[in-house]
Amino acid sequence: MFIERNIKFFYLKIFRRVRSFLLSEKSRKVLIFLFFFFISSGFWLLQTLKNNFEIELAIPVKLKNVPNDAVITAEPISELHIVVKDKGTTLLNYFFGHDFYPISLDFADYQDLGNHVIIPASSIEKRILSQLSSSTKLVSIKPDVVDYFYTMGASKKVPVRLRGKISTGRQYYLTDTVFSPDSVLVYAPQSMLDSIKYVSTHAVLLKEISDTVHTRVQLTAIKGVKFVPSVVNLTLPVDILTEKTLEVPLLGINFPANKSLRTFPSKVKVTFQVGLRRFKSIRPENFVFDISYEELMKIGSEKYKLKLKSVPAGVSYVRIIPNQVDFLIESIPAYGY
Structure with a gap:
């Protein structure tokens, strides 16, 4: 109270x-x-307001009567910007009491111009003037052309590629680059479609990442081309690096049936870095040394510097101890009856 x-x-x-x-x-x-x-x-x-002024106005543009089998791969501009000159009282009417009707472009009228339709703004000037007062002077039209691309269904699928720079933190590495979807449908005039082998993303710049990244990225636009979809999901799996050592036997390649290889030592240690997720799956048989009979016969020495023929995916910083071995090519006696 x-x-x-x-x-x-x-x-x-x-x-x-x-x-x-x-x-x-x-x-x-x-x-x-x-x-x-x-x-x-x-x-x-x-x-x-009795004086003359110049102002900029916007007039909508609309493409109509597009056939069902036609795909517009680059839309025309949504509006034209015109500069007009008249007395202030007339210009005030454009601002507050006048709605412009869209400039309608009939698809059929321009179909004979090819897949890239270019319409000079001057050709639709009369339609603009019909919506202006007789005292109003049309000074300029921007842009000076209205254009669009279309295709009558021509399309193909192309893969998506990452554009950008990714770096991981110390002791981490990028195991893969995964797109979903990994390819997109491309619509374009046939002449352009033939030259498109893949589509790139917008630049992705990530530094010192230490965990898996999930994001959505836009595809880089190409004038006259339509992508479906135009946005894809990007996954960047990150794993922590660890070190592993395996003993790998040395075996000869392409040896004749009556010849065999003996190396000293018969096994070497292979030390490498691998992601923690793949640590247990890497085995000695995943490493293959290129010790061919033909090469050993050419070197004229009993020492051979080891070279790996194949390395498992995801393995890096491989070290071989020892990286050079002594070898002996032995003849296998033939046993007859």
Whole structure:
């Protein structure tokens, strides 16, 4: 109750002060000044609006009657920007009381122009002028052409490629680059379609990542080409690197039936880095040394520097200990009857 009484008292106090000010001599002077100020401003505005001005207006553009089997691969602009000149009173009408009808482009009227339709803005100038006052001067039209691309269903699937730079934190590495979907449908005029082998993403720049990244990326637009979809999901799996050592036997390749290879030692240690997820799956048989009979016969020495013929995917920084071995080619005796 006390609070309501205080609020009522406060508003009564404010009301009395406002009424006292409005009935005072000072208030009358202020009101008289404001009255003549607005009158003079009105006359100034009316006088100013009699002068000529230039303004920019926007007129919508619409492509209509597109056949069901036609695919618009690059839409025409949605509006034309025109600069007009007239008296201020007329220009005010364009701003506040005039809605422009869209400039309609009938697909059939331009179908004979090919897959890339180019319509000079000057050719639709009459349709613009028909919506303007007779006193209005059309100064310019931007852009100076309206164009669009279309195809009558020509399409193909192409793979998606990553564009950008990815770096991982220390002791981490990128195991793969996964897109979903990994390919997209491309619609384009046949002449353009033949040259498109893949589609790139917008630049992806990531530094020092240490965990798997999931994101959506936009495909890089090509004028006159439509991608379905135009956005794909990107997954960048990241794994931590660890070191592993295996003993791998040395075996000869392409040896004749009556020859065999002996190396000293018969096994070497292969130390490498691999992701923690693949640590257990890497086995000695995944490493193959290229010790061919033909090469051993050419070197003229009993020492051979080891070279790996195949390395499992995801393995890096491979070290071989020892990286050079002694060898001996033995003849296998033939046993007859």
